Amino acid sequence: MNEKTTSDLENLRGLIDGVDQQLLLLLRKRLDLVAQVGAVKHGAGLPIYAPQREAAMLAKRRDEAKKMDVSPQLIEDILRRLMRESYLNEKDVGFKQIKQDLGNVVIVGGEGKLGGLFSQMLVLSGYQVKTLDKNDWASAAQTFEGAGLVIVTVPISITCELIRDKLSSLPSHCILADLTSVKTEPVKAMLEAHSGPVVGLHPMFGPDVGSLAKQVVVVCHGRDSDKYQWLLEQIKIWGARLVEAEPEKHDKAMQLVQAMRHFSSFVYGLNLYKEEADIGSLLQFSSPIYRLELAMVGRLFAQSPELYADIIFAQKESMDAIGDYLDNYSHALSLLQAGDRDAFVAQFKEVAQWFGDFAPQFQRESRAMLQSVNDMKTD
Numbered sequence: 001m002n003e004k005t006t007s008d009l010e011n012l013r014g015l016i017d018g019v020d021q022q023l024l025l026l027l028r029k030r031l032d033l034v035a036q037v038g039a040v041k042h043g044a045g046l047p048i049y050a051p052q053r054e055a056a057m058l059a060k061r062r063d064e065a066k067k068m069d070v071s072p073q074l075i076e077d078i079l080r081r082l083m084r085e086s087y088l089n090e091k092d093v094g095f096k097q098i099k100q101d102l103g104n105v106v107i108v109g110g111e112g113k114l115g116g117l118f119s120q121m122l123v124l125s126g127y128q129v130k131t132l133d134k135n136d137w138a139s140a141a142q143t144f145e146g147a148g149l150v151i152v153t154v155p156i157s158i159t160c161e162l163i164r165d166k167l168s169s170l171p172s173h174c175i176l177a178d179l180t181s182v183k184t185e186p187v188k189a190m191l192e193a194h195s196g197p198v199v200g201l202h203p204m205f206g207p208d209v210g211s212l213a214k215q216v217v218v219v220c221h222g223r224d225s226d227k228y229q230w231l232l233e234q235i236k237i238w239g240a241r242l243v244e245a246e247p248e249k250h251d252k253a254m255q256l257v258q259a260m261r262h263f264s265s266f267v268y269g270l271n272l273y274k275e276e277a278d279i280g281s282l283l284q285f286s287s288p289i290y291r292l293e294l295a296m297v298g299r300l301f302a303q304s305p306e307l308y309a310d311i312i313f314a315q316k317e318s319m320d321a322i323g324d325y326l327d328n329y330s331h332a333l334s335l336l337q338a339g340d341r342d343a344f345v346a347q348f349k350e351v352a353q354w355f356g357d358f359a360p361q362f363q364r365e366s367r368a369m370l371q372s373v374n375d376m377k378t379d
Ligand SMILES: C=C(O[C@@H]1C=C(C(=O)O)C=C[C@H]1O)C(=O)O
Pocket: 034, 037, 048, 049, 050, 051, 053, 054, 057, 082, 083, 084, 086, 087, 090
């Protein structure tokens, strides 16, 4: 490269550095303002996630970007990432405590990751939280004294037994809730063990989310919902959306959303293992979509085998859903083995028609995800 080119590049890159440093100053200023918004929301009991504000702001910035010949999608991508940071900032400011005279919250299994997240959110909301784990049962009666809310978040495989054996003598006013990823049996066990308010919750996210903004918590009502309405309001203030469902309907959906999804990832990983695939080499050749596929499968094997075994084995009925998947896989394979391209195309079209408008919607959503996957490449 000749001297003039080198000099030109250095000068321009220096100017870009200056602009980026100004961006940093603006980011710091924006985060300070967001923290002040968080403080106002804390006092007023407002949710950290304000979808209408976000939609209005994004629309304005997109218009302004267009007039400045800046990609509207670029400013939207930047602002969406900034908003994710905003939620963390606002969470750290804390939340209004909706139920002032609750007494203690006891989280059974609170040393687990999901229990730890709920403990953090409840403490940030001003509640006194105690945790009770497998070595604490000798002092359980004392811990439960004065408890206003007991949340059960232990492995699925021991949830119902623990509820029945250990939680049948709670104070009658105390709310009993669980966070289990299946609802029918735990809600039934809580209703049988406890005469007071009962509610089943299923946070549809992992414990590694930074905040509950935009997340979903499924609510399966048990008993005396008026007594735990404040808890649902508190979860909404944390930024989550509540989806009410009958336990049975929830569990039916989880056969596909969780059991079959995770079982399919397990089998995909098992197949790579049995085929002695060279993951490093696969990554070299991988398209963004395949890298995302590998990431979603690989992340499973970085987590607790017992957790996923519990999720997959939780419902006997999941076997039916997985068995149907195998039947459909075998049918599709038979078309391939028969070289019946026309039948494959016909089946493809039939499924595409069934997906309807969801197909192009998912194509648009996945395009943004794939671009993010590519953005994260450092090689
Ligand atoms: C800062 C706020 O809180 C959230 C974060 C926003 C942002 O980062 O711009 C906008 C809306 C809210 O979801 C707000 O409500 O204004």
